[in-house]
Amino acid sequence: MRIICKKSNLVKGVSIVSKAVPSKTTMPILECILIDATTDVIKLTANDMELGIETTIDGIIDSRGIIALNAKIFSEIVRKLPDNDVVIETESDNQAIITCEKAKFNIAAQSGDDFSYLPAIEREDFITISEFTLKEVVRQTIFSIADNDTNKMMTGELFEIDNDVLRVVSLDGHRISIRKIELKDAYQPRKVIVPGKTLQEISKIIGGEADAEVEISFTKNHIVFEFDRTLVVSRLIEGEYFRIDQMLSSDYETRVHVNKKELLDCIDRATLLIKEGDKKPIIIDIKNESMELKIKSQIGSMDELIFCTKDGKDLMIGFNPKFLIDALRVIEDEEVDLYFMNAKAPCFIKDENQSYIYLILPVNFNAAV
Amino acid sequence: MRIICKKSNLVKGVSIVSKAVPSKTTMPILECILIDATTDVIKLTANDMELGIETTIDGIIDSRGIIALNAKIFSEIVRKLPDNDVVIETESDNQAIITCEKAKFNIAAQSGDDFSYLPAIEREDFITISEFTLKEVVRQTIFSIADNDTNKMMTGELFEIDNDVLRVVSLDGHRISIRKIELKDAYQPRKVIVPGKTLQEISKIIGGEADAEVEISFTKNHIVFEFDRTLVVSRLIEGEYFRIDQMLSSDYETRVHVNKKELLDCIDRATLLIKEGDKKPIIIDIKNESMELKIKSQIGSMDELIFCTKDGKDLMIGFNPKFLIDALRVIEDEEVDLYFMNAKAPCFIKDENQSYIYLILPVNFNAAV
Structure with missing residues (x-):
């Protein structure tokens, strides 16, 4: 040669x-x-x-x-x-x-x-999305896959195609992240679980231009991404994904409308007081037209007031601050809506069209106050 | 408060x-x-x-x-x-x-x-140099201090003031780095050994502007740097520094004049073939108007020819490539001169005014060819 x-x-x-x-x-x-x-x-x-x-x-x-x-x-x-x-x-x-x-x-x-060659794939049908969109949906969901193998299914993401909608879901037992995007064409319904690692690597390779396209096709055991002059073939994770629809609810007792950056910065500051591995919750006290965020650890304590618009009841609820930060960080909107039922039910952060839904379970905070 | x-x-x-x-x-x-x-x-x-x-x-x-x-x-x-x-x-x-x-x-x-306060220092005399110059002389010498404490003196740098010249020296047993700069005024002769850590930290703090000045003063046991609104006080390393002048010689049998970037890139490439901890030398074969650089390891071999101007004898000599890279990387000149005596004597990289001198000991390479 x-x-x-x-x-x-x-x-x-x-x-x-x-x-x-x-x-x-x-x-x-x-x-x-x-x-x-x-x-x-x-x-x-x-x-x-x-x-x-x-x-x-x-x-x-x-x-x-x-x-x-x-x-x-x-x-x-x-x-x-x-x-x-x-x-x-x-x-x-x-x-x-x-x-x-x-x-x-x-x-x-x-x-x-x-050398072990790539499996020969016969591509029948494929869906087309832009590099930009693929990169975005992965970034906005990948953080809530589980990072260990105790439940293989949780290390992947659900790609669910139904007509002209692609829904991407990840969950780790404490939270669920869902992104929904509209496709240009309509396709046969299909559900596959793609390994998180595949999606992470693909995100690094694709350029992310809005006008460059990725063709995604499927076989029984594989997903194939084709773009530019590159072909990525990945095994799928076998099994039936969690039934997430029954975990989603649109009822709420309290709705809060708040500036995203202000909320994110505040939670980010609060985490300074938590050492790695420490499980101190951040407590959100929603009263009148404000949220008071409080955290207390061995290092010290912090509290901060954020103005917001509130519908419904007052509420005091605790969260793992990291989960709130992860979700808020990937949301592009300037203002976000948080929906609560009570201190023991999950919180939903979602937009009106439900193009994104982040479900986060609260934690018990009695010990911390 | x-x-x-x-x-x-x-x-x-x-x-x-x-x-x-x-x-x-x-x-x-x-x-x-x-x-x-x-x-x-x-x-x-x-x-x-x-x-x-x-x-x-x-x-x-x-x-x-x-x-x-x-x-x-x-x-x-x-x-x-x-x-x-x-x-x-x-x-x-x-x-x-x-x-x-x-x-x-x-x-x-x-x-x-x-809190343990800084020692009260009575500043008598001080020398003045620009932040830029201090940062540069440290960067151009600090890499050849020893990083372990077996010989405390080697973990510091000699600051030697004689009249209007400041000479900064570091050495680690395999090589010596010397930078000489002219001061604006003349000062009393003085020799101190400054801990390497102090110089590393100072380099991070000072801005490096050419028109900002640092005042350096000394007491029996301390060196004090004063700039902007900051005071840095460091203990000195006690003892008498190595007599380096007797190690410097201006005789040579072979002198090579070569493009610095070409030489540096070539050695840099060669090091790819050396795994961490492996002590393979790079062999430089100086013949006629060229240097052939060769390296051979378990991973593979490389050789590359570089054109140069040569005075004196042909020579084959081996070096730890890292030592050559360290020195070449901090030299600002486009062309450098290398002076050799024989395959067992140190190599000198220096400019005409000896504003910098890098002495590097060769290594035995019989086993490698």
């Missing part, structure tokens, strides 16, 4: 596929990027068996071939080369020579035959 | 003195910042017994007093307050109330009496 690519193209391609290289593995071949120049295009692939990424880059194929190179070493070398044409050559299956200007690297390689 | 300061003034002052708060200590009072409003100015002080920093900030003193607050908590609170006037009040020696707009914090405090 002998190929010639611009350094910038190589850097971009390697950086994209590297997202599918596992940080820890006992199989050296999984730590590799496959360079496939057996056809008319130069294709880079990485695959950790859950998530696989493939991208094509511009370049000249002098002689066809295929080789697997350690991703970490290859990407570091490529990044530090002068900004010029890079030649990658192989003489055998276990040696690659990378040359750029007067610099010449000789590194160990592995045969392409040992 | 009751004082009122702008948030921005407080943030700036706290961030300056925090540099003297030890990250680990068994004495809670050392983790504090002292707020002293017993006179007409508001003075913040922190002191870890080796290094003490004091700064004054603008503000109104409503009622005089003095209090010590945990530096970490105080600085986090101040930083997260709204951008407005901050009131700090004490009712007793062990409680402080910090108010800003509608936010009110109540935190534990300690009596100012327990």
Whole structure:
């Protein structure tokens, strides 16, 4: 094999596929990027068996071939080369020579035959959304997936398509995040659970332009994202997702309309008094036209008054401040509405169209006052 | 005590003195910042017994007093307050109330009496240099201090004043870094060893403007830096510094004149092939009008040719690449001169006026070729 690519193209391609290289593995071949120049295009692939990424880059194929190179070493070398044409050559299956200007690297390689290729996917139907929208819905929900594997389903997000609506849901047992977006076309109903890690990596790769599109297609066990010159294939999480609709209610006893930044900054300040691992709640005392936020810990205490508009009853309720912060941080609206039933029922932060719904369970605060 | 300061003034002052708060200590009072409003100015002080920093900030003193607050908590609170006037009040020696707009914090405090004040320094003579110059000479030498305490002297830098010249020296047993600058006035000869940590912290505090000045004065055991509204007092390291002049020689058998960036980039690339802790040398083969740089490790090998101008003999010599990188990175010149005697004698990188001299010991490379 002998190929010639611009350094910038190589850097971009390697950086994209590297997202599918596992940080820890006992199989050296999984730590590799496959360079496939057996056809008319130069294709880079990485695959950790859950998530696989493939991208094509511009370049000249002098002689066809295929080789697997350690991703970490290859990407570091490529990044530090002068900004010029890079030649990658192989003489055998276990040696690659990378040359750029007067610099010449000789590194160990592995045969392409040992590499586990992406599963061949027959794409039937696909939905189309903009890179921007995909990136946004992931950012606005990903924080409430569970980060450990005790319940596999909670480590993923529900992607639910119904007609021309895509609903994305994540939950971790203490809270639920829901984003609903309208699609340009109508599609067959479909429900899949996408691994959180896949969505995190995809968010890093896609540019986020509003006019660039991602095509998302499904097979029985996989979801496929296709954009630009890149293909991302991920396994789905098996099983039936939690029935969240029965947890959502539109009744309320107290509704508060408040400036989002003011509320967020105030809760953010209050968390200074909580050491990592400490479970002190923030107490919100809703009275007349104000919310008083109070927190008390070993370090000290804070209270702050925020003006708001209130419908309904007065209420005193406690929350894990982190959960409020996570939700408020991703909401773009300047003003938000909070809906409460009582001190033991979940709080809902949602907009009028319910394009976002954040459900947060309260905590008991008797001990803290 | 009751004082009122702008948030921005407080943030700036706290961030300056925090540099003297030890990250680990068994004495809670050392983790504090002292707020002293017993006179007409508001003075913040922190002191870890080796290094003490004091700064004054603008503000109104409503009622005089003095209090010590945990530096970490105080600085986090101040930083997260709204951008407005901050009131700090004490009712007793062990409680402080910090108010800003509608936010009110109540935190534990300690009596100012327990605080260890900065040593009273009688400043007799002082030298004056610009913030820019001080920051530069530290940056250009600090990397070659030793980072462990086995030889206390190596953890500091020699500041040597002779007439109108300040010479700053650091060494770690493998290399020596020397920077020489001209002062505006002439001073009494003086030699002190300043702790590296002091210089690192000072570099973070001073702005680095060319027209802002730092006054440096000395006592038997201390060095004092005074600038802006800040006073930094540091203990000196006791003892007589290494006699470095006898290690410097101006003889050479080979002199190489080379583009600095090209050489630095090439060595930087080569280090990719060295894993942390691995002691592979980079081998420089100087022949005719070129240097060939070669490295070989378990990961692979690299070689690269760099054109240069050479005086004297051909030479093959090996170095720890990190030492070359450290020195080349801080040199501002586009072209550098390297002076060699033989493969076992130190290499000198220096300019014509010897405003900088970097001495680097070679390593044995027989095993590596």
